[in-house]
Amino acid sequence: MEREAEVLIVGGGPAGLALALRLGRAGRRTLLVERAPLPRDKVCGEGLMPMGCAALAALGVEPAQLPGHDFHGIEYRGRHRRVALDFPQGAAGRGIRRTVLLAALHARLAGLPAVTQLRDIIVAPLVEGGRVVGARGLRGVYRAAVVAAADGVHSRLAAALGPPLGPLPIARGVRYGVRQHFELGGRPPGERVRVGLFAPHHVYLTPTGPGELLATTMTDAAGFRALRGDYLGFLRATPYGALFEAARPASRRLGWVHPLFEARDHAPGGALLLGDAGGGADPCLGLGISLALLTSARAFASMSAMLEQPLARLDEERAFHEHRRRLFRHYGRFDTVFRRLISTRSGGEILLWALQHWPDTAQQLLRIVGERQPWRTLSWCALAMPWMRWRPPAASRAAGGKQHGRA
Ligand SMILES: Cc1cc2nc3c(=O)[nH]c(=O)nc-3n(C[C@H](O)[C@H](O)[C@H](O)COP(=O)(O)OP(=O)(O)OC[C@H]3O[C@@H](n4cnc5c(N)ncnc54)[C@H](O)[C@@H]3O)c2cc1C
Structure with missing residues (x-):
């Protein structure tokens, strides 16, 4: 079987489905290839942070209307200590079963004739003239002007495209x-x-x-x-x-x-790497779905430009990957420190002790995962300086209550 479209998306997780939804709405002929029946379940913390709620709402799917439960912060606990922190500005995240979230995205694809969904296991990218022009599955070959790898943390496409064009993801354990x-x-x-x-x-x-x-x-x-x-x-x-x-x-x-992984480098002329396939934030931050949704929004903009102006393809591709790396950079630094600290019992207790004793800094730290917008201005010095502490603007203080907000 050989199929052809404008865009090929490999993987029907949050990143792949969100991208397919945007492309389908724009009338772009899209092939979505997923190896498992949708919605596919997997191990996940299923906590959609405020940033993810905003990204989902921007996609036209209101988190509050999906079965689930709101949460307003994070409580860290060790054997001896407990620290409860609230998100800034009354922001809320939502615990939503992964299958519920994916089914909601999948249901919205049903009315979009531009999107064709196929069941297949992709085994390799299709490379011609030094450019990725599709992918090869067990059941067929799929060709497209633009290819997105949204096949998760164990991405075959990203791994195949890694060497010699770019470094492999840094898997250290x-x-x-x-x-x-x-x-x-x-x-x-x-x-x-x-x-x-x-x-x-x-x-x-x-x-x-x-x-x-x-x-x-x-x-x-x-x-x-x-x-x-x-x-x-x-x-x-x-x-x-x-x-x-x-x-x-x-x-x-x-x-x-x-x-364990970091944001991957990209191969020029390769596929756009979305969500976990592009590497990024460690699960300990609970931001994976949020970042998957955000990278798919940016990928949609880049793909549209690439299809409109094929000559600018390489520039657009580079711009996408630069954006993705910037998005992940601060989270990557933060999760490296956080993960190392919590990897031992004493480290975890020291962290909790510090959070208890420097509540302003603790509150600043929670902004990293609790903001409705991606965190771009992380400064370790600012985190350490209580006088830099954040104060909610008067308007939102007065509004009070919980909100998911829009991106
Ligand atoms: C323990 C744990 C806890 C987590 N907790 C949270 C949390 O609380 N909040 C949060 O936001 N994130 C959390 N995450 C991260 C989150 O699960 C991921 O970041 C998110 O699912 C990434 O979405 P994705 O679409 O990039 O990839 P995935 O969700 O992995 O989807 C990839 C899709 O590609 C398909 N696929 C893979 N290979 C192929 C192939 N060869 N051919 C065809 N299809 C293929 C898969 O079947 C799958 O459907 C957690 C992760 C873990 C492991």
Whole structure:
């Protein structure tokens, strides 16, 4: 089978679906190739940060109208300390089951005749004359003027296009993830995402419904073997035990292997790398879906320009990748420091101690993940100077209440 279109998107996760939606609305002939039935489930913290809520709203999908649960900040907890932080300006994130979010995006594709969806596993890019002109799957060959790799953190396309044109993603190790939703037996799931720093385990508890909590744990290989046996038993043995006393599983337990990664370099004449395929923020920041949505918005603008003016293709491609790297840069620096600190129990406790003792700095730190706009002005000095602390503008203070806002 050989298919041809203006745009080929590999991968139907948040990045691929959001891009397909924009292209379909603009009437661009698009092939969306996904290997699994949609919506595909996978291990994720499922917390859409305020930035992601704004990006989703800009796509015409109101987060508040999707089944889920709002959260207003993050609570970090170790064995001995607990620090609760709220997002600035009353911003809210929303815990939404991944399958619910993807189904909402997928449903909106149904009315767009320009988008053709295909099931196939892409195995390699199609390169002609030093330029990516499509991709080869197990069932067929797909050609397009522009190709987007949105096939996730284990992206075959990005890996194939890495050497010799650009460095490979820097994979310095792997971690393991487990996730399962729980019905809490009448308990409220809380108003913040809870992050348990119990190295080697990091537990993320996201409210995904009025009585539902998603428990996602990242850990090392030995920890993963232990968790696979009795996950609920493991959660009950953490300081969050009381929450899970009457809990019942509300979804399948899933496992996951996650490389440590940084923003990838791009290959000129290659594919646009979207979302996790382009590398970027570590799961510990909970920004992956937000950044996937944001990179797909920028990719849409670049692709439109590339299709209008094929001669400017390389410049546009470079501009997209420069934008993507800038977007990820601050988050990459921040998550490297954060991840190293929380990788040991003492590091986690020191971090919590510091957050307790420097609340202004702690509040500044939460702006990195809690802003409605991407963080561009991170300055480590500013974070350390309490007198630089942020104050909400009078207008939004007066407005109060929670808001998701638009990008
Ligand atoms: C433990 C953990 C917790 C996380 N917590 C959060 C959180 O709280 N909030 C948040 O925003 N993000 C979180 N993330 C990150 C988030 O899950 C990802 O960043 C996000 O899913 C990236 O979207 P994507 O579309 O780029 O890739 P993906 O969602 O991975 O989608 C890629 C798609 O490509 C398909 N595909 C892959 N290979 C091929 C192929 N060869 N051919 C065809 N199709 C293919 C896959 O089937 C998949 O559907 C977490 C991640 C982990 C691991």
